[in-house]
Amino acid sequence: MWSFLTDNPNLWYVMGGCAILGVASGALGCFAVLRRQSLLGDALAHAALPGICLAFLLTGSKSPGVMLVGALASSLLGALFILGIVRGTRLKEDSAIGIVLSVFFGGGIVLLTAIQHRPTAAQAGLDKFLFGYAASLVPRDLEVLGMLTLAVLAVLALFYKEFKLLAFDREFGAAMGFPMRTLEVLLTALVVVAVVIGLQTVGVVLMAAMLITPAVAARQWTHSLGLMVTLAALIGAGCGVTGAVLSGAGRNIPTGPVIVLAVTLVMLFSIAMAPRRGLVWSWVRLWRHRKKVRLENLLADFYRLGEPQQDWKRARTLPALAIVRGQPPARVARTVAQLERSGLLASENGQWRLTDTGLEQARRILRNHRLWEMFLSRRLELAADHIHRDAEEMEHALSPAIVAELERLLGQPAMDPHHKPIPVVNPKSEASNPQSS
Amino acid sequence: MTPELAIILTACLTATACAIVGTFLVLRKMALIGDAISHAVLPGIVIAFFFTHSLNSLPMLIGASLFGLVTVALIEALSRTRRVAEDSAIGVVFPALFALGVLLISQRAGQIHLDTDCVLYGDIAWVPFNTIVVGGVNLGPRSVWVLGAVTLANLLFVLVFWKELKISTFDPELAAALGLAPVLIQYLLMGAVSVTTVAAFESVGAILVVAMLIVPAATAYLFTDRLWLMLTLAIVFGVLAAVSGYFFARAFDFSIAGAMALAVGVWFTLAWLFAPRHGVVAQLVWRARLSVRFAGELLVAHMADRNEPSLPVRALAGHFRWREWFGRLVVRDLLRRQLVRLDKAEVLLLTETGRQLAREFGREASAANSHDR
Known part of the structure; x- marks a missing residue:
């Protein structure tokens, strides 16, 4: 099934071109994303079109060098317009970007139709810049694209420290005496070069995704800029190759859109699954915490029920617990079963009572609750009727070290503000926790 | 049709x-x-x-x-x-x-x-x-x-x-x-x-x-602060751009949609340059007027401070290191506002209004000073 890889030598060029684009745009996109200028790249890509057409109209050549000069000139003009509109009028940046993007693109389309009306045959394929023409890359293109990318990466490496400063603390950089404005222009110019590379492979319209999406994906995995840039470049390159292979394998599948969809999938996966930042992990954390709260609340109920008779280990029926908790019996039954599995409850002909460890846990939770209430009412001087709800949340979160500190601070109190005794906990069980079992 | x-x-x-x-x-x-x-x-x-x-x-x-x-x-x-x-x-x-x-x-x-x-x-x-x-x-x-x-x-x-x-x-x-x-x-x-x-x-x-959505509305925003007027103007600019873009495209056989997008851009640029109040030209004129006015008031304060030294109009530019034409503009503005008058020897003299203005400056300055302390 992989025979198409060897049958078609051209495919290797396409893969090379897409990989090169991925590296350049992925690396540069990180800075655009971190500087909250994601959509500037989109505007620059659109604004490059009239420059490319003009360059062709003036020289009649389609070599990447000429295209680059034209694109660079008109993209920078577009960037200047955006800056001018934001500084010089009451319009905000979003409108400025929208204006430049659409008007320059309109101008480009007008020039494109002007070129199409010319009698020469050389104009054929200029409109391929709109969606890219990765499938028709030749070795000569590859050389130029590769050199451009190397140049971009070299400048990026040379000014890495300065660009880092620009991305995170522009004012600090300016105060240190770095020419931040010049660096901004340089970075914008680098983005334009990446856009020109991208025009050949994914085209004007989809270029935004090539800049932004790998950077957003890479951001999820790391807090270090160097790693983020490397990762984004790798993601961009990997998706470029994937897109090239997929479109080479199928019939009539355009390369650009496939690359963009591949990058988007990687980004979605990163947002969901990246360690620590991933959405799935935070859902898991939330679910675990909720479970812990549910278990601990029921243990505390057992303790409170036993308080009037000082009989902590009396067995309780399911309906009684359900009434105290205010939950349907089925739900309480599930929680009870989980507690029994952890050895905190023991069943006794259809009823449940606290085990020794269970009682220890329940004491610990109640102590946390009442200590926190003491702290709120004595130290922070909150009214007694305002503190229960807060303590209800804190009882699950206080660490042993903080509890010890609270006791020291409050002078080992025996009663809470509602004159209920604060349970004493056996120091040996201090470190244990129902969830660790 | x-x-x-x-x-x-x-x-x-x-x-x-x-x-x-x-x-x-x-x-x-x-x-x-x-x-x-x-x-x-x-x-x-x-x-x-x-x-x-x-x-x-x-x-x-x-x-x-x-x-x-x-x-x-x-x-x-x-x-x-x-x-x-x-x-x-x-x-x-x-x-x-x-x-x-x-x-x-x-x-x-x-x-x-x-x-x-x-x-x-x-x-x-x-x-x-x-x-x-x-x-x-x-x-x-x-x-x-x-x-x-x-x-x-x-x-x-x-x-x-x-x-x-x-x-x-x-x-x-x-x-x-x-x-x-x-x-x-x-x-x-x-x-x-x-x-x-x-x-x-x-x-x-x-x-x-996008051009049709954003640009005419942005153009209209440069003209007015009233929502209904902005809406009306946006429609006017959109229609204007559509029609002018169409005829431009017809004349040169270009893409009609591209020409319309270009036309909204042209209308926007014109508005940016020439809109009353928010346009570039209007802003320049306003700033120039302001600097002439400031310079004139500085002159009035100076004259009152020195108890009306006789200042020949010719010496003015040299004295304040103004350009010749700027000095003329300042004097004309002052004369128009009747803060100064010229005697027969072309020497500037404060009028009653001018003195009053200078006294107000003095009050404001001393008020500001006492406020600082």
Whole structure:
């Protein structure tokens, strides 16, 4: 099934071109994303079109060098317009970007139709810049694209420290005496070069995704800029190759859109699954915490029920617990079963009572609750009727070290503000926790 | 209806429908959401086209517009995760949906009359030939009817929810406090933007719609602070650009949609330069007037301070290191405001008004000084 890889030598060029684009745009996109200028790249890509057409109209050549000069000139003009509109009028940046993007693109389309009306045959394929023409890359293109990318990466490496400063603390950089404005222009110019590379492979319209999406994906995995840039470049390159292979394998599948969809999938996966930042992990954390709260609340109920008779280990029926908790019996039954599995409850002909460890846990939770209430009412001087709800949340979160500190601070109190005794906990069980079992 | 009239009418209706919703996009700083919607409805249009084989039927309009709302919801969901900044969320969502649309088109290439060129510039030149015929009576081009209906619907939406739109645009917290459901209004507006984009798709394509949505409204914003006036002006500029763009394109045989986008840009640039108050020229003139006025008041204060030294007009420029012409402007301004007068030897003298002004300066200065201490 992989025979198409060897049958078609051209495919290797396409893969090379897409990989090169991925590296350049992925690396540069990180800075655009971190500087909250994601959509500037989109505007620059659109604004490059009239420059490319003009360059062709003036020289009649389609070599990447000429295209680059034209694109660079008109993209920078577009960037200047955006800056001018934001500084010089009451319009905000979003409108400025929208204006430049659409008007320059309109101008480009007008020039494109002007070129199409010319009698020469050389104009054929200029409109391929709109969606890219990765499938028709030749070795000569590859050389130029590769050199451009190397140049971009070299400048990026040379000014890495300065660009880092620009991305995170522009004012600090300016105060240190770095020419931040010049660096901004340089970075914008680098983005334009990446856009020109991208025009050949994914085209004007989809270029935004090539800049932004790998950077957003890479951001999820790391807090270090160097790693983020490397990762984004790798993601961009990997998706470029994937897109090239997929479109080479199928019939009539355009390369650009496939690359963009591949990058988007990687980004979605990163947002969901990246360690620590991933959405799935935070859902898991939330679910675990909720479970812990549910278990601990029921243990505390057992303790409170036993308080009037000082009989902590009396067995309780399911309906009684359900009434105290205010939950349907089925739900309480599930929680009870989980507690029994952890050895905190023991069943006794259809009823449940606290085990020794269970009682220890329940004491610990109640102590946390009442200590926190003491702290709120004595130290922070909150009214007694305002503190229960807060303590209800804190009882699950206080660490042993903080509890010890609270006791020291409050002078080992025996009663809470509602004159209920604060349970004493056996120091040996201090470190244990129902969830660790 | 002649073909030319049909094209112009379609273009003008597109401009009007876009300007109505575009005004609110610009004011709400959501221009780029409009951009995103206009790209992202593409898969909706393609899917609807597979089913209905037409670009301009009502079910297709509604179905495709749903993708606009999906886009907005996706962008919001993505930025609500707080893993992605809002601008990145926009930039991530719309290219992905657009790519999906292009992929769908390429899969059915040849089977449907919908190619990527049409996506980019639309087919406005073919508009006159797609007509509605009911009972053998030719009712004219389909797109005029559809865009007319959309324009009317937008107008109705804005008129009915005028108060809600206005308050939620300028003060969303107040709107929420008054129970005006700003979120609902927001989604209704986004729905209107989606429907407009899909309807305008045939005449200007998915991308140039952005020009029609944002630029006329931005142009109008340079002229006025009144919402209704801005809305009216946006429509005027949109129509003006549509007509001028059409004739420009006709004259040189360019793409009509591209020329219209270029025309809105030209109108915007003209407004940016020459708008009263907010235009570049007006700002320059205002600043120049201000500096002449300041210089003149400085001169008055100086003369009062020195107990009216006799200052010949000729020596003025040298004394203050002003340029010759600037000095003349200052003196003329002072004479016009009757703060100074000239005696026969062309020497400046303070008038009573001038002295009074100088005394006021003195009071303000001493008040400021005592305030500092």
